[in-house]
Amino acid sequence: MKIVVLGAGAWGTALAVSAAHASAHAVTLWARDAQQAATMQAARCNQRYLPGVAFPPALQVVAGDARALAAGAELVIIATPMAALRDMLQLLAGCQAPIAWLCKGFEAGTGLMAHEVCAQVAPQLASGVLSGPSFALEVARAQPTALVAASARERVREALVAAFHGHMLRVYASDDIVGVEVGGAVKNVLAIATGLCDGLQLGLNARAALITRGLAEMTRLGLALGARPDTFMGLSGLGDLVLTATGDLSRNRRVGLLLAGGQTLQQAVASLGHVAEGVYSARTVVQRARAAGVEMPIAECVVALLDGRLRAADAVALLMEREPTVERH
Numbered sequence: 001m002k003i004v005v006l007g008a009g010a011w012g013t014a015l016a017v018s019a020a021h022a023s024a025h026a027v028t029l030w031a032r033d034a035q036q037a038a039t040m041q042a043a044r045c046n047q048r049y050l051p052g053v054a055f056p057p058a059l060q061v062v063a064g065d066a067r068a069l070a071a072g073a074e075l076v077i078i079a080t081p082m083a084a085l086r087d088m089l090q091l092l093a094g095c096q097a098p099i100a101w102l103c104k105g106f107e108a109g110t111g112l113m114a115h116e117v118c119a120q121v122a123p124q125l126a127s128g129v130l131s132g133p134s135f136a137l138e139v140a141r142a143q144p145t146a147l148v149a150a151s152a153r154e155r156v157r158e159a160l161v162a163a164f165h166g167h168m169l170r171v172y173a174s175d176d177i178v179g180v181e182v183g184g185a186v187k188n189v190l191a192i193a194t195g196l197c198d199g200l201q202l203g204l205n206a207r208a209a210l211i212t213r214g215l216a217e218m219t220r221l222g223l224a225l226g227a228r229p230d231t232f233m234g235l236s237g238l239g240d241l242v243l244t245a246t247g248d249l250s251r252n253r254r255v256g257l258l259l260a261g262g263q264t265l266q267q268a269v270a271s272l273g274h275v276a277e278g279v280y281s282a283r284t285v286v287q288r289a290r291a292a293g294v295e296m297p298i299a300e301c302v303v304a305l306l307d308g309r310l311r312a313a314d315a316v317a318l319l320m321e322r323e324p325t326v327e328r329h
Helices: 010-020 032-042 066-072 080-091 115-121 138-142 152-166 177-199 204-224 231-233 235-246 251-260 265-272 278-293 296-307 312-320
Strands: 001-004 026-030 059-062 075-079 100-101 127-131 143-152 169-174
Touching: 001 010, 001 066, 010 026, 010 059, 010 075, 010 138, 010 152, 026 066, 032 059, 066 080, 075 080, 075 152, 080 115, 080 127, 080 143, 080 204, 080 278, 100 152, 115 127, 127 152, 127 177, 127 235, 143 152, 143 177, 143 235, 152 169, 169 177, 177 204, 177 235, 177 251, 177 278, 177 296, 177 312, 204 235, 204 278, 204 296, 231 235, 235 251, 251 265, 251 278, 278 296, 296 312
Parallel strands: 001 026, 001 075, 026 059, 075 100, 100 127, 143 169
Antiparallel strands: 127 143
């Protein structure tokens, strides 16, 4: 299969490396910057995002005309942040190959999920999302990982499974793209809250409560937007939430830890060197929830914290002082 990955960040590079290890695939990784592409092609690694991970021979790195490159592909992966998805989909509007994106979140300004953006700008595309509990470094190192390929079109799901399913990377198919995308968006916000909890040394009981109630918030929003409840007990819901909220490689968790340690949001983000999607999507998640009439107190506290309207310790007190209620999703 001829696979084109558009975006040479950590996650795009990791999936390109993973697919290129399969002898049946010819994989091209596209970088926006020509100098970056030339450097990676010569060094046979992405020193900036995945240092020490060697590129397999079947992986080539290029720059230039992304539309022309995609025109000759059998599968196109968009590995850009959410903020760049709309422009990339517009660029690929005439593409005949299946297309899938990796970004997680709601679009700033519109509050749309990725598949809703696609329906606006390029509804004719055969499109979907590849998501689930995964750190780029572990995928690049061929450590065991399981992902979800979600699309309303069977053709897209089958292409993603054929491209990436292997001995160390399992890919499960789903037609619940709403549930998969809600899980991917909300878990980043909840990971900031969990990092805050751990940074304040509130204990394991508090962490467990936060993750569990966070899953309830995620599920409520998903159901209001048309998702199936079982999706949130799977890889793209509970699985991705647990990984991002507790894993040491989680950038969103790291933001919460740094805020608990007294850093400003600007200092925390600057220290990462990578994008922490939860910082940028938290407000949009809350806006979408409010529009749907869904209560998300944990996400609301994260937004207030990021906006500087709430101190870390006060956020915890606000959640603990809520009125008692019945446990339900």
